[in-house]
Amino acid sequence: MQAAAHSTFSELPQQGLENPDEATPSLGPIDKVIRSSIAKTAAAKDKPAKPYEVRADKPMGLLLRVQPSGVRTYYVQIGRGQRLRIGQAGTITLKQAEERAKKIILDPSAFEKKSTTGVTLGEYIDDHYSDHAMARLKNGAKSVARVKALWKPLLKKRLTDITAVEVDRLRNKRIISGVAPATVNRDVSALSGVLRHWVTNTKGNTHPLAGLEALDVADDETIRYLSPEEAKGLRQALAERDTEAAQARDRANQHRTERGYELLPKITDYCDHITPMVLLSLNTGMRQGELFSLAWESVDLRLKTITVLASHSKGNTTRMIPLNAEALALLTCIKPAQATGLVFKSPISGGKFDNVKKAWAEVTKAAELPDLRWHDLRHDFASQLVMKGAPLFTVQKLLGHANSRMTQRYAKLAPGALADAVELLGAA
Numbered sequence: 321m322q323a324a325a326h327s328t329f330s331e332l333p334q335q336g337l338e339n340p341d342e343a344t345p346s347l348g349p350i351d352k353v354i355r356s357s358i359a360k361t362a363a364a365k366d367k368p369a370k371p372y373e374v375r376a377d378k379p380m381g382l383l384l385r386v387q388p389s390g391v392r393t394y395y396v397q398i399g400r401g402q403r404l405r406i407g408q409a410g411t412i413t414l415k416q417a418e419e420r421a422k423k424i425i426l427d428p429s430a431f432e433k434k435s436t437t438g439v440t441l442g443e444y445i446d447d448h449y450s451d452h453a454m455a456r457l458k459n460g461a462k463s464v465a466r467v468k469a470l471w472k473p474l475l476k477k478r479l480t481d482i483t484a485v486e487v488d489r490l491r492n493k494r495i496i497s498g499v500a501p502a503t504v505n506r507d508v509s510a511l512s513g514v515l516r517h518w519v520t521n522t523k524g525n526t527h528p529l530a531g532l533e534a535l536d537v538a539d540d541e542t543i544r545y546l547s548p549e550e551a552k553g554l555r556q557a558l559a560e561r562d563t564e565a566a567q568a569r570d571r572a573n574q575h576r577t578e579r580g581y582e583l584l585p586k587i588t589d590y591c592d593h594i595t596p597m598v599l600l601s602l603n604t605g606m607r608q609g610e611l612f613s614l615a616w617e618s619v620d621l622r623l624k625t626i627t628v629l630a631s632h633s634k635g636n637t638t639r640m641i642p643l644n645a646e647a648l649a650l651l652t653c654i655k656p657a658q659a660t661g662l663v664f665k666s667p668i669s670g671g672k673f674d675n676v677k678k679a680w681a682e683v684t685k686a687a688e689l690p691d692l693r694w695h696d697l698r699h700d701f702a703s704q705l706v707m708k709g710a711p712l713f714t715v716q717k718l719l720g721h722a723n724s725r726m727t728q729r730y731a732k733l734a735p736g737a738l739a740d741a742v743e744l745l746g747a748a
Contacts (some may be wrong), residue, residue: 358384362392362409382421384409389454389461396421398428407447441482441514442468442475448521449514458631463510470507479518480525484532487511491535501535508534543729544696545703550689551602557687558595565591589653593664594679596650598697603647605701605719607634608694612673616659624648628720639720706730 361374367390376382381397392409394417406412406420439447445464453460468475473490474482491504512529519527546554566587573583590596597611604626606614613632620627624643630636643651654663666673676694684692702715716727 358382359414361386362414364392365390376418379418379422379425381425382406382418384417387451387454391451391454393451394421396424398424404428405448405451408450411446440476440478441471444479444518445475445514449517452517453513458636463513466507466510467514471511474511479515479528482515482528484529487529488532495535502537505534505537508532543699543703543733544691544693545700546692546696550687550692551700553687554598554683554689554692557683558598561683561686562587562589562591562595590650592667592679593673594676594683596654597664597676598683599650600647601694601697602701603644604641605698606641607698608676609634611664614663615661616655616663619651619655619659619663621648621652621655633720635720635722637720637722639717641718702727702730703733706733709734 358374358376361384366386367388368386369388371385371387373386374384379396381403383395383397383403384392385395386392394406394409394412394414395403396406397403404424406417406424409417412420445467450460450464453464457463471490474486487508491508494504494507495501508529512527515528519525569584569587569591573586576583600606600611601608606626606628610628610632613629614626618627618629619625621643626641626643626647628639628641630638633639651663662672664673665671680694684690698719702719705715705718706712712724712727712731715730716724719727721727
C-alpha cells in the first residue's frame, strides 16, 4: 500500500471591498440616459457572446463590464490601462458603485490598501475570486459553489483570521463523518485556490494554509472493469435496445402509412447516441465529458485518430488517440454529410449533453450491471490493455494522465509481467 507524497495546500495549483461606513457627498448631476443604461444593464440577465462595457460620464471612469457568463462587475478607470474593481452588480448597488468610484478617483492608493483589509472570505469570493474562476477555471462556477458549500463556517471570517489549525479541525470533522481523504484533499485544494488568489493579488499577506500537509491517501482502490461475460451482456443490452427502437419505429411507420401520414426516418443502425458513446468509451478510454465535447473537427477518419483538446481534457493537455477497427467503423457510420460541430448533440437542446443518466440506467439495468458506472468504461479500456501486455507508459499517454502515479494502479492487473521480471534473478 502506497501513500501519496506529502504536499502543502498552499503549493497546490489554482482584490475584497468593504461598504463605506461613512456618508459620502453627493456626486452631483449624472446624465440620465447613461445612468439609466447602466442601471438597466446591471439588472439584466443576458449572457452575451462577447464581453462588453457600459460607461458613465459622471463620475468619470465608472463602468460596468458584462461577461459571457452573465457576471456584471463595476470598475473605475484610474489611468491609461489601469482600473480597479469595485464589486459585482447585485452585491452592491449602482449608487454604492458611484460613491466608491468617486472615493477611488480621489485616492486610488488608499483604496487599494483598504480594499483587502478586513474583507471576509465570502466577500472576497463574491467581489474578486468568482470573476477569476469563471474566466480561468474550466469549472469555475462549480469550484466557487464548492468552496461556499463545504467551507461555510469560514465565509464570514476575515481572510487574515483564517488559520491552518482551523481548516485542519474542519477537515478532521469531515473525515470522522465518513468522507474519503481524497475527497477532503480536493475540498481543501479548492479553498486553497481562493486563498492563493488573495495572497497573489495583495501585499504583505502569507498563505494561511502554508505548511498544511495533504492527507495521506492509500492506494487501495479497486479497479472496476468488465469480465468477458459482463462485456458480452453490456453489448447485448445495447444491441437489443437499438433493435427494439428500430422495430418500434417500423410499427409506427406502418400505422402512419395506413393513415396517409408522413413517415418517420427509418432506424438502420443506432437508435440514438448511447451505443456509439459506450462503444467509443470502451475503445478509446475517453472520459464522458470529453465525449460530450468531441467535435467532428477533432476526428480524422483518414488518419484514424481522435484528438482530445486540452480545453476539454481534465489534465489540460492535448492528446491523440488512435482509432481501432470498431471505433473507426462506428464513427464512419454516424458521420453526417456535413460533419462539423459536436459529434454527439443533445436531442433536446441541440447542444452539448450535460448527462445521459436516464439512458445509462436503462442499459445497465438491462445488462444486469447495476453497479457499473460510466467511468468504469475508461477503467475497462486501461485494464484490458494492461492485461494484454500494453506498457504502462503507453496506457498513461492514451489516458492522458499527467504522471505515472494514476496509471500505476493498473500494474496489479499484469501479475505475469511482474513474475517474469522476478524470474530473471534466477536465470543462469
